[in-house]
Amino acid sequence: MKLNSVFGAVIAFVVMTAPAMADPAVVLAPGSTGGGYDAMARLPFEAMRKEKIFTDGAQFTNRGGAGGTIGLAEFVNTSKGNDNAVMSMGAILIGGIILNNSPVSLKDVTPLVRLTNDTGAIAVPTNSDIKTINDLVAKMKENIGGVAIGGGSAGGVDHIAMALLAKSNGLEASKLNYIPYAGGAEVVTALAGGSTTAAISGLSEFRSLAQAGRIRIIAVTSKERVEGIDAPSLTEAGYPVVIGNWRGIVGAPGMSEEAKKTWLDRFQKMHGTETWKATLKKQNWEDAYLSGDDFVKFLDQEVTNQTATLKDVGLTK
Structure with a gap:
């Protein structure tokens, strides 16, 4: 064999057997640092x-x-075809798309997995004269516009929950004095600082402050009470409202089928690990794993449901 043929064979062998250089994932959170989308x-x-x-x-x-x-638009416009690009998202984003007449939607990305559900919690400052959810409802009935309620983005699951609570008491949801914040961290800060009468956010973001005695949770939005929380569900208190803030991950527009399969496999493996189970427990998240085509079908139904709900409670036409 000629010497150059030997060298050629060696080089070819090295190229075929050397591991491909992997790129880091490019991950966008469409919310502020410290909030639910960030986590x-x-x-x-x-x-x-x-x-x-x-x-x-x-x-x-x-x-x-x-x-x-805003984050979704940036993700769509900058990540097309990037197999390493993913974005966190959830129920609030669907309402945001509808309410803001967003030129981009979830049809523009690649749905991957739903991972968690976060029960909502309604809370007040510890020095508030509002002791129960019934007290809050009574104040809303007296003057719905005079009760400042902080929460996540306008049209999101927090806003919808309060709108449904208002409607269940014969009040006009469009008259809610709802103050939207960019993320859960800002909601917590506003409530703890007394900038709002009450606030609603994920239980995962309120629990530690409640345990530290900085705020008082007066109701949760799950169907039943939550273990360790000294407050009724809205249903238990007589208000037929059950709603949660699920969250998940989507991939870039035009993500290849091979990359999609790879990411789905990674998340499936992660879901079964003890590390992820410990994360769920630490964050007070409920396991809501759903992947691939099942997640796509769920998203389609969520868009239909939230569109109808937002219209029904007067938040959109």
Whole structure:
């Protein structure tokens, strides 16, 4: 064999057997740092890193506002065809898309997985004269516009929950004095600082403050009471409202089928790990795993449901 043929064979062997250089994931959270979308963006990658499922690193960006649609627009416009680009999202984003007449929607991305559900919690400052959910409803009946209620983005699941509560008491949801914030961290700050009469956010974001005695939870939005929370569900208190803030992950527009399959496999493996189970417990998240085509069908139904609900409670036409 000629010498150059030997060298050629060696080079070919090295090229074929050398591992491909992997790129870090590019992860966008359409909410502020410290909020629910931020945690949903970062913690799955932390779990995958610890379990050695995905160890190529990740670059995180936060872009909150307008119900998550500002982040969604950036993701759609900058990530097309990027097999390493993913974005956290959830129920609030659907309402944001509808309410803001967003030029981009979930049809423009690649749905991957729903991972969690976060029960909503309604809370007041500890020094408030509002002791129960019935007290809050009574104040709303006296002057609905005089009760400042902080929550997530306009049209999101927090807004819808309060609108449904108002409607169940014969009040006009359009007259709610609802103050939207870019993320859960801002809602917590506003409530703890007394900037709002009451606030609604995920239980995962309110529980630690309640346990520290900084705020008082007066109701949860799950069907039943939540263990460890000294407050009734809205249903138990006589208000037929059950709603949760689910969250998940989508991929970039035009993500290849091969990459989609790879990400679905990674998230499936992560979902079964002890690290992820511990994360769910620590964050007070409910496991709501749903992937692939099942997640796509769920999203289609959620868009239909939220469109009807927003119209029904007078938040959109």
